Amino acid sequence: MADENRRIAEELVQAVGGEENISSIAHCATRLRIMVKDKEKIDQDRVEELDKVKGAFYNAGQFQVIFGTGTVNRIHEQMVAIGMPEASKSEQKEETKKQGNWLQRLLRTFGDIFVPIIPVLVATGLFMGFRGLITNIFPGALPDNFLLYTEVLTDTAFAFLPALVAWSAFRVFGGSPVIGIVLGLMLVNPALPNAYEVGAGDIDPLYFFGFIPVIGYQGSVLPAFIAGFVGAKLEKWLRQRVPEALDLILTPFLTLLIMITAALFVLGPIFSAVEAGIMGGANFVLDLPFGxxxxxxxxxxxxxxxxxxxxxxxxxxxxxxxxxxxxxxxxxxxxxxxxxxxxxxxxxxxxxxxxxxxxxxxxxxxxxxxxxxxxxxxxxxxxxxxxxxxxxxxxxxxxxxxxxxxxxxxxxxxxxxxxxxxxxxxxxxxxxxxxxxxxxxxxxxxxxxxxxxxxxxx
Known part of the structure; x- marks a missing residue:
């Protein structure tokens, strides 16, 4: 088996233009990702005819060869063994970010930010499904404390969703993730009027200067994303200018002070309106009648x-x-x-x-x-x-x-x-x-x- 995988690896190298055409290799769950120097040297038909190859395509500097789970790990090992330069997925991502037009780069950035928080949202969805199953099987038989326990499982991720988004945005854009978490938590601080209650008309927003409405941002994505992006850039800018002796104290202090002010009074209101418009358009499509x-x-x-x-x-x-x-x-x-x-x-x-x-x-x-x-x-x-x-x-x-x-x-x-x-x-x-x-x-x-x-x- 090892000999067969080595043969496939050697043939793959030749099919993509030889060693001199390969900058680096990495892999994910199903694909071998090859950074190539000249895509014109790739013989895609030859690649697709190789044993165990399930498909191949080129996208923004990466030639991606689909092997499937398990197999891709073994082919990657053999590629490394014959001397192909290895790179981590994060290193390839940095190189890939330079490839493609502005829209492709923007959409990849969205993926980089939201994909890492999906597992906890998957778990939350499963908890919600199982709670519905149990309450339908045993209606009225479950104690109130049990229902409270399930609410902890199902509501926490979304109650603090801006913290997850701001954390991931700071991570992607080069800031300190812990500052992103705290900034996101500030956006849902219990001292602020709860966004859901304001939306239901149960309470009113706080008004600063008589005309700027301020509320919490429970369940909001875009305001936290923008705050994370701007906050990470601001932190990097400050670190280049604050004296090293004061950096530990002054940079986080100024970043959080400036960003929570901007988020509550400027970015939040503006991008909440943008988010509402985007969701309105998307929901319009979802609500189209007759299937x-x-x-x-x-x-x-x-x-x-x-x-x-x-x-x-x-x-x-x-x-x-x-x-x-x-x-x-x-x-x-x-x-x-x-x-x-x-x-x-x-x-x-x-x-x-x-x-x-x-x-x-x-x-x-x-x-x-x-x-x-x-x-x-x-x-x-x-x-x-x-x-x-x-x-x-x-x-x-x-x-x-x-x-x-x-x-x-x-x-x-x-x-x-x-x-x-x-x-x-x-x-x-x-x-x-x-x-x-x-x-x-x-x-x-x-x-x-x-x-x-x-x-x-x-």
Whole structure:
């Protein structure tokens, strides 16, 4: 096995233009990421023909080769063993930040900030789902203290969401993360009027100078993001000018003083209004009648995944959960993901090619576990029609989910693992299962009938 992986690594090096064309290598859960000097020297067809390769694509300086979980670690080890320069993902990210246009760089930055806080929001969503399941099974039988305990599990992350966002923004933009945490906590200090209570009309904002409304920013994302960005830049600017002997005391003091003043009186009010406008537009699409929102989002989400900028939706989902505790977007993108798995499964079962079968079947399983890149780049997009017909399946599943207003209790997990976000009631669970079956089933049937034949292998 080690000899085979070494052979694949050696052939891969030659296929991407040789050692002299490789700046560094790194890997994530499924992909080997190769920083190349000249993308014109890459022989992509040759790469995709290599054993164990499930797909490959170039994006902003990185040539990404999909091997799948486990395999990518072994190929990476062999690449290092034959002398390829290794880099951490963070080092490659720094290099990648210089690549692409301003919009690509902006969207990557959003991903860098929001992806690290997603695990705690996933856990929160699971807690909410299980609480709904338990309270439906034992209605009225649970003690009040138990319900209070579950509220601690489900409400804490969103109660202090600005602290998480400001922490991550300071980390990404080069500030001290601990200052970001404190700044974010200041935005939700209990001394400030609670944003939810102000929104409900139960209490009034504080007014400074008679016209500047000041409230807490519970559940807000964009104000904390902007405060984190500006605060990190301010801290770096101050550190270059404050004498070293005073840096430990004066820099944090001035950063927090200036930033909380700016956040409460200027940045917060302005970007709360911007955030409300963005969410209004997004909710307009989600609220389109007759299942139209599901057709659009379920049908087009995986097109956006190809571009690699789909992490921008994290901001939207986080805000949905912070506002309502529910996330209708998850069900719609789940349909698109399940459909890619259904199309890849059809290709894998229909083809007589052992190599394609060995690629398509595991890729479809990966999609059903929520990771579509192997199915998209390794199978469906390679033959075009399966990918397009999977978009149709995603639209069908999204249409069904939208008709029934299916909503998750969390985010970031989909298809089979995502079932845990829909266990709040039997009806919700059944609707979620039907959404996946419709999406995958339509994509499977269309791909089997019209989307693939072995003649396409030529």
């Amino acid at each position: 139209i929102s599901g057709l659009i989002i379920g049908g087009l989400h995986q097109v956006i995944v190809i571009t690699g900028v789909h992490h921008i939706f994290n901001l939207f989902e986080i805000q949905l959960l912070a506002d309502n505790g529910l996330n209708p977007f998850n069900a719609l993108i789940t349909a698109g993901i399940a459909a890619q798995g259904g199309a890849a499964l059809a290709v894998g079962l229909k083809t007589k090619s052992k190599k394609l079968k060995a690629l398509a079947l595991p890729s479809s399983l990966s999609a059903f576990l929520g990771i579509t890149e192997p199915a998209i780049f390794g199978v469906n997009l390679r033959y075009i029609k399966p990918f397009v017909l999977a978009l149709v399946g995603g639209a069908a599943g999204g249409f069904f989910a939208s008709l029934f207003n299916l909503q998750a209790t969390g985010m970031a997990i989909t298809v089979i693992p995502g079932t845990l976000l829909y266990v709040e009631s039997a009806i919700t669970l059944i609707l979620y299962i039907l959404t996946n079956l419709i999406a995958a089933g339509v994509a499977f049937a269309l791909t089997w009938l019209f989307g693939f034949s072995d003649d396409m292998l030529d």
